[in-house]
Amino acid sequence: MLQFFDKEYPFGWLGVLAAVAPSAEELIYSSNDRGFALHSMRSPQLSRFYLQVAPDEDIAAWPDERIWAELAARLETVPGWSLATGPLVEKGITAMRSFVAEPMQFGRLFLAGDAAHIVPPTGAKGLNLAAFDVTVLTRALDAWYSSGDAGLLDDYSRACLRRVWRAQHFSWWMTTLLHSFEHYDAYDRRLQQSYLDYVCSSEAASASLAENYVGLALS
Numbered sequence: 001m002l003q004f005f006d007k008e009y010p011f012g013w014l015g016v017l018a019a020v021a022p023s024a025e026e027l028i029y030s031s032n033d034r035g036f037a038l039h040s041m042r043s044p045q046l047s048r049f050y051l052q053v054a055p056d057e058d059i060a061a062w063p064d065e066r067i068w069a070e071l072a073a074r075l076e077t078v079p080g081w082s083l084a085t086g087p088l089v090e091k092g093i094t095a096m097r098s099f100v101a102e103p104m105q106f107g108r109l110f111l112a113g114d115a116a117h118i119v120p121p122t123g124a125k126g127l128n129l130a131a132f133d134v135t136v137l138t139r140a141l142d143a144w145y146s147s148g149d150a151g152l153l154d155d156y157s158r159a160c161l162r163r164v165w166r167a168q169h170f171s172w173w174m175t176t177l178l179h180s181f182e183h184y185d186a187y188d189r190r191l192q193q194s195y196l197d198y199v200c201s202s203e204a205a206s207a208s209l210a211e212n213y214v215g216l217a218l219s
């Protein structure tokens with residue numbers, strides 16, 4: 001039976017590409033009372049930034065100066081570290097969503113990548129999942145066209161879904177750990193901060209995050 005699993009989050013990401021060298025060698029994930037922010041990089045000359053905003057936010061309300069001021073307010077939390085700024089060459093807002101179509105097959109139609117499942121980008125899993133689906137599907141199509149064996153095609157959805165659901169959970173977990181939620185009271189926020197502190201200070205917890213972030217060998 002075909003089933004759809006869907007979850008929407010009460011925020012989106014305002015993403016910008018800036019013509020400026022990254023301000024750090026590593027990604028910076030910031031959980032801030034003003035909302036989540038992410039510093040990432042595309043090349044030695046290009047940086048990519050994200051800000052948590054309302055899902056229906058109007059991009060016109062975010063001139064470049066406001067974006068840089070908000071990024072600085074959320075990211076410049078360590079004394080002595082500051083954000084390098086430059087011209088913004090691209091801006092856009094993406095709503096956050098989780099989605100799975102199960103099974104990833106309908107008759108002779110095989111779904112792969114975002115057509116079959118979507119994750120909020122906090123865990124950086126979407127493109128990786130798409131590549132895994134296509135690798136599995138390519139092998140199955142090769143077996144079918146070279147020998148008429150449908151075994152791998154019949155197993156395609158099962159072979160992908162275990163990894164898909166692990167990535168769904170990891171992406172949801174990273175998202176709830178790092179974003180601000182309007183319905184959170186002071187108690188909820190303290191719990192969130194306590195868990196973040198645990199992830200950053202416990203070898204076992206940080207190893208678990210790293211294992212999921214790099215990708216588990218599930219099939």
Ligand SMILES: Cc1cc2nc3c(=O)[nH]c(=O)nc-3n(C[C@H](O)[C@H](O)[C@H](O)COP(=O)(O)OP(=O)(O)OC[C@H]3O[C@@H](n4cnc5c(N)ncnc54)[C@H](O)[C@@H]3O)c2cc1C
Pocket residue numbers: 013015094112113114115121124125126127128129130
């Ligand atoms: C802000 C943001 C940050 C992200 N960061 C990461 C990250 O760091 N790491 C990661 O792994 N993933 C990341 N992702 C997720 C990743 O971009 C997607 O999961 C991935 O691109 C999915 O690949 P896909 O080929 O399934 O779909 P797509 O990349 O969406 O490709 C589908 C293609 O089909 C085309 N198309 C659509 N309809 C038609 C049609 N009718 N006819 C012909 N062509 C059509 C589209 O134009 C598009 O080119 C991020 C996503 C967002 C929104």
